[in-house]
Amino acid sequence: MNDRSDRTRLIAGATRRGHGRRPVAPPVERASTLLNDSPADMRDGSTGPIYGIEDLSAARELRLALADLEGAADAWLVPSGLAAVTVPLTALLRPGDEVLTTDAAYGPTRRFLKRHLAPRGVTTTFHPADADAGAIIAAINERTRVLLIESPGSLTFDMVDVAALTAACRARGVITIMDNTWAAGFAFKPLEHGVDVSVQALTKYVGGHSDLLMGSIAAVDPGVSRHIAETIEDLGWRVTSDDAWLALRGLRTLPVRYAEQARSTHLVAAWLQAQPEVADVLWPALPASPGHALWTRDYAGAASLVGVVMQGGDEAAAHALMSALELFGLGYSWGGFESLITHETGQLSIRRHRPALAGELLRMHIGLEDPADLIADLEKGLAAWRAARDN
Structure with missing residues (x-):
């Protein structure tokens, strides 16, 4: 199935899901409490979610489809596109670390770097939006922990050589996070170009109807994935079944x-x-x-x-x-x-x-x-x- 196009796989994931007579789309489950057959089952995660804060059917299917689209080991859902950026930054940065990013960074991302991370000991260096890969790589120093990439950049649509940047960062032990909302995980595949964490606002193209807020985070490295998953769990950030269902509907087209x-x-x-x-x-x-x-x-x-x-x-x-x-x-x-x-x-x-x-x-x-x-x-x-x- 992996040799099929994205366009085909996004639909085949719906038509070949499950067995027996069933709807094309998964059911919308609205639940906080999930009941069990026995006391022993109550903490058995192997049979499915234990509590409603965990992803229910529509969210689980959306995550699988996004992971397949992005070429990721796993994909997570968060309540907004901004959260898709702030969660991995929160998960992967520590006091004393530095973020290097474009001066064309999305405004709310820039605000988070200044208002939330700076008082907690994380500094940010902004490179010129039109800088070439060599100039960006030269700005990396011993404190740089994360290179946050936007390509194209916000408002002025400046492009960077993602593959060159990720190769240099990997050699230096710098984690790369890319906001890939413009390409929607479809027109450009960050993880295939060496990016460690690909994020996007599902609010935009995946939703497609201006009626939901959601973000996604995708990664392949087990260590990076664990930090992201634990941060989401600790923050308690999940999406509703209704919104997950709407996003899954939009993803198909x-x-x-x-x-x-x-x-x-x-x-x-x-x-x-x-x-x-x-x-x-x-x-x-x-x-x-x-x-x-x-x-x-x-x-x-x-x-x-x-x-x-x-x-x-x-x-x-x-x-x-x-x-x-x-x-x-x-x-x-x-x-x-x-x-x-x-x-x-x-x-x-x-x-x-x-x-x-x-x-x-x-x-x-x-x-x-x-x-x-x-x-x-x-x-x-x-x-x-x-x-x-x-x-």
């Missing part, structure tokens, strides 16, 4: 949605590149992107999340553009069926190495709407932007 939204994004991104109001489109799948060579070498697809750098303008012009749109929702997150837009220039101010952009930065998520309709909607947005800029 992930490859088709991912590919279709990428197709639309190519069309929209190429159109945006040709507009005089747009200075740059930040998306590694575009041939003009600085990270395109790495994306071509390592990735089997592209997420439908892009950065759009305007030619000058200000916050008022950016807000005018956003307000004129009818098909793009004004909201955070991405990976769902709907298109979204956010204004992100302000978030760049927290970086130590602020990128030199030609104007305001917008982030767009391209959903499953007809791309021709999205382009027509953006034409209205650009007209509003011009009017506000020239006013």
